[in-house]
Amino acid sequence: MSRLTLILGLISAALLAVSALVGTAPVSLGDSLAALAGQGDAATRTILWEIRLPRAAAAFAVGAALGLAGAGLQGLLQNPLAEPGVLGVSAFSALGAVIAIFFGLAAVSSFAVPVAAILGAGVATVLLATAAMRGAGSVTLLLIGIGLSSFAGALMSLALNMAPNPYSLSDLVNWMMGSVANRSWADIVLAAPALAIGAALVLMAGPGLRALSLGDEAAVSLGADPKRTRLLVIGGSSLLAGASVATAGTIGFVGIVAPHVMRPFVGHDPQRLLVPSALFAGIVLLVADIAIRVLPFQQELKLGVAAALVGGPVFIWIAARMGRSFS
Amino acid sequence: MISANGLSVSLGGRRVVEDVSFALGAGEFAALTGPNGAGKSTALKALAGVAAVEAGGIEIGGAPAASLNALARARRVAWLPQTRPVAWNLRVEDVVSLGRFAEAPAAYDRMGAEGRAAVDAALAKADAAHLAGRTFQALSGGEQARVHLARLLASPAPCLLLDEPCAALDIAHQLSLMETLAAEAAAGRTVLVVLHDLELAARYCRRVMVMEAGRLVADGAPGEALSSEVLGRVFRVRRGADGALFRGPR
Incomplete structure (x- = not known):
């Protein structure tokens, strides 16, 4: 384990604890610490x-999943703007989840929503990867992503119109804005297998991603298998994005910002970037989730909105810098 | 070590390599030359296993190339392409460590002592040792070319294929490159290099192969393969009284 990973891991652990100590319920710091250690009264x-720690764990897990998926997709598409949210993967994943909810599949099995979210993510990722393999450049891929996002939004509205059981519009809004409020350990356990398998797949693609830096042909001549690398990243990031959407709805930009911040610390190596990006994105969402609970708003700000408020401007900044150096 | 037998390759429905046969032994240092569009790069790609063979066969170290998977092939043949993109601003030593991907797909700081020693030695051979620690995109074109050369030399493969390695190199580094390749050949590697500089080819390579319109039209010692007849017919140049080359027929 590198020193960077160790430091990020320690910060993550510390923030998980801090997150458990912060909230709207009036619990003193001493009582909180006692309860954290398993002491004190039952209510605390x-x-x-049962309320704060699962929420903190969900924020961290969702952030880490998006950071890892973002770093993997960026390495594969060789584009620093790639990320499940920007590429429309999260929107398609949310579409899958919404279809499962609005057509009553969620009542059939608790796995219906995560599975539908992962399938939705998979559809979008396969479309993007097909375009990338046919030689679509950075701009084309981003445009396809914008198209996929809008299309998924329209289909979500359509699903809402056609749904046999009319849920309120606020359910849909919840999926589109993203939140980890009121998540239980059961939600996390449900997403855990997809998160674990997705993370393993993307991490296995690491060495292949570095070889791909020299282009497909050179990678083949080095003994790498670009097809396998693509499958691993596409499958892995679909699982990660799908599971994160199933847990928290769509949360954008974290997957872009984390790899971008971490890249200089790992020598711009797409393999060494993976784990630090995951940890850093987890930290970002933990901090954002702490912030929205501390900020004195009438109604709690949605986590996805908070992420976009910070991530949006950073995205524009990266895109503007890219334009200078690439065009 | 590496041989082609009736090798034909098509790109986009057009035959660009037609019925090419040759065999290179261990320790041989050969140049492959010919006018633009003669099929040199495609022939090299077919040998490296990145262009589909349409007809004929390739043997590497006694085994048919078709029977080798990408990893087994990479252990036997290393290829330096003509265009050399590097997607990220990687560290120089990480680019070079990719040359040993088939041995262990690790970044430089995660390699074993043997791998690191091989990377360091390759950087030194390519006159790029002082570039270690720098990032790739901050290097000049010639420095980048030397890092790519180091990447190739870091591979333990017994056969090296280089496509126009002299491009972007200053004259001193071109000469030093040819000396390095000659030394690799003397140490037992098979080296096949695509060159446009006929003077360099004639000076350093014992064997020169000439391609024209997809076919191998001359193969032998420099004096024979680059005879005035071949120079005039294939390259459309002639040798003046002072030895310099001039455009046009005799």
């Missing part, structure tokens, strides 16, 4: 262990 323990 419930607030910490």
Whole structure:
């Protein structure tokens, strides 16, 4: 493990603890610490262990999944603006989840929503990867992503119109804005297998991503297998994006910002970028989730909105810098 | 070590390599030359396993190339392409360590002592040792070319294929490159290099192969393969009284 990974891991652990100590319920710091250690009264323990910690864990897991998927997709598409949110993968994933909810599949099995979210993510990722393999450049891929996002939004509205059981519009809005409020351990356990397998797949693609830096042909001549690398990243990032959307709805930009910030620390190597990006994105969402609970708004700000408020401008900044150096 | 037998390759429905046969032994240092569009790069790609063979066969180290998977092939043949994109601003030593991908796909700081020693030695051979620690995109074109050369030399493969390695190199580095390749050949590697500079080819390579319109039209010692007849017919140049080359027929 590198020193960077170790430092990021320690910060993550510390922030998870901080996140458990912060909230709207009036619990003193001493009581919180006692409850965290398994002491104190039952109500406080419930607030910490059943409300705040699952929420913090969900924020970190979703951030880490998006950061890893972003770093993997950026390495594969060799484009620093690639990310599940920007490329329309998250929107398609949300579409899958919305279809599962609005057509009553969620009532059939608790796995219906995560599976539908992952399938939705897979459809979008395969479309993008097909375009990339046919030689679509950075701009084309981003345009396809914009198209996919809008299309998924339209289909979500359509699903809402056609749904046999009319849920309120606010359910749809929840999926589109992203939040980890009121998540339980059960939600996390449900997403855990997809997160674990997705992470393993993307990490396995690491060495191949570095070889791909020299182009497909050179990578083949080095003994790498670009097809396998593509499959691993596409499959892995679909699982990660799908599971994160199933847990928290669509949260954009984290997957772009984290790899971008970490890249100089790892020598711009697409393999060494993976784990630090995941940890850093987890930290970003943890901090954002702490911030929206501390900020004195009437109604709690949605996590996805908070992420976009910070991530949007950073995205524009990266794109503007790219334009200078590439065009 | 590496041989082609009736090798034909098509690109986009057009035959660009037609019925090419030759065999290179261990320790041989050969130049492959010919006018633009003669099929040199495509022939090299077919040998490296990145262009589909349409007809004929390639043997590498006694085994038919078709029977080798990408990893087994990469252990036997290393290829330096003509265009050399590098997608990210990688560290120089990480680019070079990719030359040993088939041995262990690790970045420089995760390699074993043997791998790191091989990378360091390759950087030194390519006169690029002082570039270690720098990032790739901050280098000049010639420096980048030397890092790519180091990447090739870091591979333990017994056969090296280089496509126009002299492009972007100053004259001193061109000469030093040819000396390095000659030394690799003397150490037992098979080296095949695509060159446009006939003077360099004649001076350093014991064997020169000439391609024209997809076919191998001359193959032998420099004096024979680059005879005035071949120079005039294939390259449309002639040798003046002072030895310099001039455009046009005799």
